[in-house]
Amino acid sequence: MGNVFERIGRVFSDMQYTGYFIGAVLFVAFFSAVYYFLFKFLKDSGADIYIKISVPVLLVSGLALLLVGNGVNGFFLLLPLAVVLFAATVYSVEFKSAIWRRSNLKLSGAKYAVKNYSEVEVGNCIDEIIRALQNMSKNDIGAIIVLSNNNVPERILESGVEINSDITSQLIESIFFPKTPLHDGAMVINGTKITAAGCFLPLSQKENLPKELGTRHRAAIGITENIDVTTLIVSEETGIISVAKGGNITRYADSELLRKTLSKFYWQDVK
Structure with missing residues (x-):
């Protein structure tokens, strides 16, 4: 009987960790989406991209720590954001180019009438x-x-x-x-x-x-x-x-x- 209760306890324990993992994934996905749209609307590509990325990430990090509370859990939640920050800093030109091209697709051709030139x-x-x-x-x-x-x-x-x-x-x-x-x-x-x-x-x-x-x-x-x-x-x-x-x-x-x-x-x- 003891073994049965042990197994049931392990199942609930696993469910608890599974629930935490799903919550962490949703948390990271949500703030990554917020981060993406903040980055998408950066206007001046000549400005300091690192600062513009760092500010929203630091704000998100502070909010995450307040919500999680536990230092260890907070670390694992913030790790993906740190990776995103590093990647965006290293590959800022490529990221900006992709965003600009995507956001300007609607401007090309659709807004203006096509004209044939002699x-x-x-x-x-x-x-x-x-x-x-x-x-x-x-x-x-x-x-x-x-x-x-x-x-x-x-x-x-x-x-x-x-x-x-x-x-x-x-x-x-x-x-x-x-x-x-x-x-x-x-x-x-x-x-x-x-x-x-x-x-x-x-x-x-x-x-x-x-x-x-x-x-x-x-x-x-x-x-x-x-x-x-x-x-x-x-x-x-x-x-x-x-x-x-x-x-x-x-x-x-x-x-x-x-x-x-x-x-x-x-x-x-x-x-």
């Missing part, structure tokens, strides 16, 4: 952009041009000034001319229109970029890490023209590479 219209745009880039390169005028497929977030567009004008080399060069109000920001091109200028872009979080690449290049690379766009950059110091796509940069872009990049943008990226 070969003449596209050819003129390509010629005007290349002419402007080469002229600015000769005169060491810095510039960032974002080739967008209607997928640049509104907050970036609103950080600049709406232009909504046809693409001409004269307009591009005048916007980036030194000392003008919009010359320090980025220009956004959608199709055959200059949508906005003077826009602020998120900086790249990569630590292995060449030291000679300054803030302009970091911004041009940064937006391509987060959004499926192409950027064209002219260095103010050297006049070197570069192309950034998918977080990678190609320097010393000549007219052939620029034409190839722009042709791909108009005939493949823009649908």
Whole structure:
């Protein structure tokens, strides 16, 4: 009889631990979901990501300790959160890129009507952009041009000034001319229109970029890490023209590479 009661006791004991385990899993799942949405709505990818992640995690940790009470149990509950914090810190660029791309899917194509461009219209745009880039390169005028497929977030567009004008080399060069109000920001091109200028872009979080690449290049690379766009950059110091796509940069872009990049943008990226 004693053995029977012993077994029953063990069953209830196992159930108690099982219940605790399920509760712990639900606890971690809940706060992980809260953590995910906090992280998703981070606005400035150029800010210190570690601090922005640490604050909510510390708050969650304190709440967990208050709810659990027991130090040992609290440790095992907080361990998964510590792992999440470590992973998010180490892989912050990858996490942010995935979140940005996912959150911007609705902006691409769905919000705007699809437009077909004629070969003449596209050819003129390509010629005007290349002419402007080469002229600015000769005169060491810095510039960032974002080739967008209607997928640049509104907050970036609103950080600049709406232009909504046809693409001409004269307009591009005048916007980036030194000392003008919009010359320090980025220009956004959608199709055959200059949508906005003077826009602020998120900086790249990569630590292995060449030291000679300054803030302009970091911004041009940064937006391509987060959004499926192409950027064209002219260095103010050297006049070197570069192309950034998918977080990678190609320097010393000549007219052939620029034409190839722009042709791909108009005939493949823009649908």
